[in-house]
Amino acid sequence: MPESRLPNIRVWLLGALVVASLLMIAFGPVFLDRFALNVLSRSMIYAMLAVTVDLLWGYAGVLTFGQAAFFGIGAYATAMVLTHLGSSPELLLLAFVLAILVPLVLGVVVGWLSFGYGTTPLYATVISLVLPIVVTQVAFSGGQWTGSSSGLVGYATLPLSLAGYFRLTGICLLAVAAAAWIFVRSDAGKVLVAIRDNEARCAYLGLNASRIKIALTAVLAGVTGLAGFLFANASGVVAPENTGFVFGTELVIWTALGGRGTILGPVLGTIGIDYLSASLSGQLPFLWKLVVGALFVAMIILLPNGLAGLVGKILPRSKGSRGEGGPLRQAQVMQVPQDVVDKPPLLTIHDLGKSYGSLNVLQGINLTVQPGELVSLVGPNGAGKTTLMRCLSDGTESISGSVSVRGANIAGLAPDAIVALGVGRKFQVASVFDSLTVAECLRMARAARYRPSLVHSSQELDLPSAAVEILKLTALDGMLDRPVSALSHGLKQSLELTMVVALEPQLILLDEPTAGLTKTERMTIGTILKKLTGELGLAAILVEHDLDFVREISSRIVVLHQGQLVLDGTVQDVVNSELVKAIYSGGAHD
């Protein structure tokens, strides 16, 4: 593939934009009138908020109206300090610290409420609706402390002129936007997209998605609080509507119109719409709101990625990086040594039972798996195979009996903690990240082991040798920069298997890895599995319907029937068993 021969238009545009904004920040006050300076200072503060909304919604997929609440808290904290305590430099510093710290701490609480294990995506939105309503009511009922419905006004602020505030907010906006721009391109930024795409897969790659989203919420709440500090100083008035739910929806509207999932879009969208609103609302207040509302509806339906999405389609794309700018990155594969396998046994299942109400899906399962074994789990549909796999990889399932991995009982452990014990799970339907490239997917599998950088975007890809081998066998090594959405079904299956192996697990759980694959693809997967267990000493448990495949690769076969383990033996034992023949011909219903 030819590397970036064309000079990259995007990089040039971006550079020009940064220079232009710096010039604007420096010389804007020279030619802008008072009205424009005032409004633009406010618009730029709002644009900082839009960036935080965009990181949560456009990148991490969490639709939030709650940024208004954190903003209001930051602004109120500032105004309350300056009104009730005074405005000496020390107190201004205190206001600054509180404006960031209070939202940050509250952000942790809100994040914990919103993203507990097993909560739905909608629930985070619900919480983000309730939060501004609560904060507004608190502001209303705060009496003298918060100024009730008229808010706080007339306190001393930072000793800056109109031009000074314009420059200060401009620099802050530029800093926030630049930090966000760098972050979303970093390895850590890709984790957000991975969580948005497929949170379950993230958990089974050992990533604690809840904790990541809580951290994101908290940090962005802090940034929002900083914007609140600026606002309280620049505007000199803080009122309940600055913290309300309606303001929260406006932030989302600006972000959507500018273009979610980009940094520049929401910034320009917010400044443009807020400035136009201020200029036009004098003459046609209702008509203008009507136009914005109608545009918003049309945009959500027809152009979900906003104006920036449209521009992104028109501008030439930089090859391989899907519109990110920067030179083509050819991932380089390096080999790292495989972990040494522990002493046996790897997995001990003792008297495992699982029931849904009065229906017993699994009963009295006892099984021990040693390193190097390739155990096939067979049985007719409804025997409980997939349920058993789930009980082995998710400790939060309510079960009777116990499951231990390398001697540790997994009861109560979330999937990511079990991955940390050395268990990798491959799902029946290929579970990968459709918005990422092959290399980025594989990097995700390493993210739990090696903390991804917040600023740096890796050019290399470090993988254990076994994973490298699978890439070569499946020819995926030549497609590292290809978006996953363009892969065939078989390649996605192989990619997921590679991701699981890249976790360096000691036990791999595979749920029908060959379903829907061609004969050749099956052979490849079979070879890989034999190699992983036979040569590298991993253990694997495989759910499989294809008995020929099972016979060829297994070292041991376990037969599950009506939730019970009816046979456990070598390939020969099982293949010649009358019981198995009876089960598969549908006879053995006891």
Next chain:
Amino acid sequence: MTILLDVITTAAILFVVAAGLLAIFGVLKIINFAHGAWLTVGGYCAVATTGMGLNPWLALPVAFAVGSALGGITEVLVVRPLYRRPLDAILATWGLGIVVGQLITLWFGRDVQFTPNLLSGTINVFGLDYSFYRLFMVLAALVVGLGFAVLLEGTRLGLSARAVIMNETLARALGIDTAKVRLTTFMIGTGLTALAGVLLTPLTSVDPDMGLAWLIGAFMLVMVAGSSFGALAVACLVFGGAQTLVSTFVSPVLGGITVAVLCALVLRISPKGFARA
């Protein structure tokens, strides 16, 4: 005793307000954030009807007709393309609510409007003088609730709707015209919401933002109720009761956020809320 009546009538009002939202969420799995706007439309139907010198009760059928007509247009133009993007549907319907609100403002102006009371005076209940109209709302809630029960249990549309609620793919495979079920449900939901807007007029003032105050409460109650009208009735009684108690004994300001906060906590503990799913 007054407290008890307050609890029951508050629950009834909440039920009437939230029923249309629940009908849509239950069948379409779409959160209609234009709900507040439909309530406002209903309120202005009352203003327009009485403005023309007609009987104020006539506003009820007018609001239902206007609400369902607008709902039909909305379903086809705005909601239909977004069934696969439920979060975007929240936003698009919210945007639509802004548009409707601004159109109303352009037409009727920003000022608060007043409508004649549908039923005035008090009535003696167990030796207490109590607002006749608030008690009438209990009747209205019962009619709405029973109406939906009959509609769901007794009609072909109800049967189809229940099939869509349980398993939409299967329903479609069985030859049910799910698009039609959705359209009809949406129209009934918005019509009913506009009707609720008329019923609210004696209790609140009519202005372009009147629906907004009810949106979040209704939304939270529906989240807790899932797709069941029985669960909604229970939720209205429990949370409406809590709201009345907090407003009376603690502070009206805290009372205003009781429903939202309690619902959020219930959903945190049991994500399915009160629905027996």
